[in-house]
Amino acid sequence: MAQHVSYRQPPKQRGRPPVSNMMDPNQLFDDTSASQHPQPTSYTVQGIDMGLPINNFLSEPVADFAMTYGTTIASQGKDMVHKELNRFVSVNKLKYFFTVDTRYVTKKLALLLFPYTHQNWELGYRVDSRLTPREDFHANAPDLYIPTMAFITYILLAGVALGIQQRFSPEVLGMCASTALVWIIIEVLALVLALYLISVHTDLTTFDLIAYSGYKYVGMIITILAGLLFGRDGYYVALAWTSCTIMFFLVSDSFVLSCLSGNGKNITVPFFTPILPVPS
Amino acid sequence: MAFTLYSLLQAALLCVNAVAVLHEERFLNKIGWGTDQSIGGFGEEPGIKSQLVNLIRSVRMVMRLPLIVLNSITIVLLLLFG
Secondary structure, eight states: OHHHHHHTHHHHHHHHHHHTTTHHHHHHHOSTTTTTTHHHHHHHTTTOSTHHHHHHHSOHHHHHHHHHHHHHHHHHHHHHHHHHHHHHSOHHHHHHHTOOOHHHHHHHHHHHHOOTTOOOOOOOEETTEEOOTTTOTTOOSOOSHHHHHHHHHHHHHHHHHHHHTTOOOHHHHHHHHHHHHHHHHHHHHHHHHHHHHHTOOOOOOHHHHHHHHHHHHHHHHHHHHHHHHHHHHHHHHHHHHHHHHHHHHHHHHHHHHHHHTOSOOOOOOOOOOTTSSOOO | OOOOHHHHHHHHHHHHHHHHTOOIIIIITTTTOOTTTSOOOOSSOOOHHHHHHHHHHHHHHHSHHHHHHHHHHHHHHHHHHO
16 A cells, blocks of 8 residues: 555645545545545546546545556556567577677777787687677677667767758658668678578577677768768778778678588678668 | 668568569479479588578468468558558
8 A cells, every 4th residue: 555655646746736625525434545545536636626426436445446457457468568579589589689898898899990900709608508798708799789879879970970061850860760770671681591591500690690780880980980070081091991890800700600600611601891871 | 772661661572572473383393493393302401592492482382371461451551641
């Protein structure tokens, strides 16, 4: 009951001043629900005076029962949503990709921008299950935190770049976000199709492919920043540099993964360069 | 190149339709992509062509009924909203 009181605090204060003359007769026959009584009335009292018979109708047992029923229904609905969600997306697998910490993020960003001196590209394993990004010392494990943040930052930066050129409007931001999302989906689908056709047995899951497709947004952010700061030449120099860097990063990462596959086939999966989704 | 999610859905629907209308005996057998011609390999390396043939056959088999529904919905939506 105390739980009800604390939960219902704001509507009670909203409904209390108009209800002050109606609470007195109701307080005569019970006091346990006096704290709870104004809530059913707080909606009816606001505008209409004929709420008085309705207040007596919504007596305490009914309101109590309705509240219990409502919470039961809410928890059942939440369980059902969780079950349906788990049927499509494995939430535990998704949580694995977001266990990052600051050390991993800084190391991974440095790796994305300068992978040429990195020696050890192996993915760590712990009793046949993958190491989480937090535990991996060499920051080789893929994660989904950096791609998500880079994606959103890229969209915001594209808005800034368009605003500097006086071409900004709020619809452009949504359109840019949709376009980038569509390109990611197309890329991931093409990669999944290519991996299926070559019939290679890796443990690259779909989320890994999404992560690798998202890593190129870091390079694109650097490119846009260089274009904003240094003009057209800076843009092209940064574009060339980040293209080569991301290609090197992806090839060395997928090279390791193909060697781990045990199929004996030496694949070089052609990843798309970041030239495609360029704004303006 | 401004894509929306809806244009992606339309493109995907059109591609799946294109795969679904490939006729087994009038077309695929004529160009040697029929399923009765390349089953033989139970070896370890299926090869790209047999994977493609299997993919086409399974898409045609699985997506026959959902495509009817999706196409009808898309046609109605396009008629209503242009």
